[in-house]
Amino acid sequence: MKSGKSERRNVAGGTSSGMPFQSVVLYQYDVCPFCNKVKAFLDYHNIPYDVVEVNPLTKTEIKQFEHEWKKVPVLVVDGKAMYNSRDIINDMDERARKTSGLTKRWFGDKSNKEKEKEEEWCKWVDERFVHVLTPNIYKTFREAMDSFDYITERGNFGFFERQSARIAGAVSMYGISKMVLKKRHGIEDERASLFEETRKWMSEGVGKSGGQFCGGDAPNIADISMFGVFRAVKTFQTFEDVCKEVPEMVPWYEKMKKAVGESSRSDGLSN
Numbered sequence: 001m002k003s004g005k006s007e008r009r010n011v012a013g014g015t016s017s018g019m020p021f022q023s024v025v026l027y028q029y030d031v032c033p034f035c036n037k038v039k040a041f042l043d044y045h046n047i048p049y050d051v052v053e054v055n056p057l058t059k060t061e062i063k064q065f066e067h068e069w070k071k072v073p074v075l076v077v078d079g080k081a082m083y084n085s086r087d088i089i090n091d092m093d094e095r096a097r098k099t100s101g102l103t104k105r106w107f108g109d110k111s112n113k114e115k116e117k118e119e120e121w122c123k124w125v126d127e128r129f130v131h132v133l134t135p136n137i138y139k140t141f142r143e144a145m146d147s148f149d150y151i152t153e154r155g156n157f158g159f160f161e162r163q164s165a166r167i168a169g170a171v172s173m174y175g176i177s178k179m180v181l182k183k184r185h186g187i188e189d190e191r192a193s194l195f196e197e198t199r200k201w202m203s204e205g206v207g208k209s210g211g212q213f214c215g216g217d218a219p220n221i222a223d224i225s226m227f228g229v230f231r232a233v234k235t236f237q238t239f240e241d242v243c244k245e246v247p248e249m250v251p252w253y254e255k256m257k258k259a260v261g262e263s264s265r266s267d268g269l270s271n
């Protein structure tokens, strides 16, 4: 789907709106939760970016980077590669704050208490929520197949690669999810854990902020991260089930959707 923002996007050639970056390129897997945190952050700040879809089998696209660990996301800003979603977002946030022309939504200064809360929930998203969410998209074999239909459609696969990755991916992730991921993260019933953690986010993360977001009256980085992670699975059964079982999450998600706005990808695709 094309985004209405695309006409003012011109990453490779720089931008006309006082952006401090000439070029921002995200190396990603389309449904990777960590990549989706970064995309939500860039979209929120209207930072134009190019996307390079990495082939998860060969990883050819990221072999050029020197980092010892070959994971996505990698964000390359004016030729400098950055790794690890939280570091990427923190670094970009720092730059966003220094550049008044950059962001349409200036956060204002955060108190130490607000920063601590933001950090605590960002950590929780990375270390708990993402790991509870992932086995859900492979919960049944049907869901694993649906997930891989989507993953391989949006991902960077050749025609034959796609056909084999669909089946092989669904079979292996269905098994890995049951035998490894759930055990590693102490999950018995993946949906029940997901509903429980989503309720926790709403009651403790958002609920105790005194505002509509974890950040209070405006989203903080934890809101943006959580939104990005959910948005990655918005077409999946998992998301539909969360909306049904944890209905208090829906108004927050809708407000976040509005706050983040359309995608600022230069290819015009929506996230």
Ligand SMILES: N[C@@H](CCC(=O)N[C@@H](CS)C(=O)NCC(=O)O)C(=O)O
Binding pocket: 029, 032, 033, 034, 056, 070, 071, 072, 073, 083, 084, 085, 086, 126
């Ligand atoms: N802590 C890292 C985790 C990144 C991560 O685990 N990415 C996964 C994709 S969701 C990955 O690239 N795994 C290696 C692989 O696919 O081989 C971050 O926040 O960026």
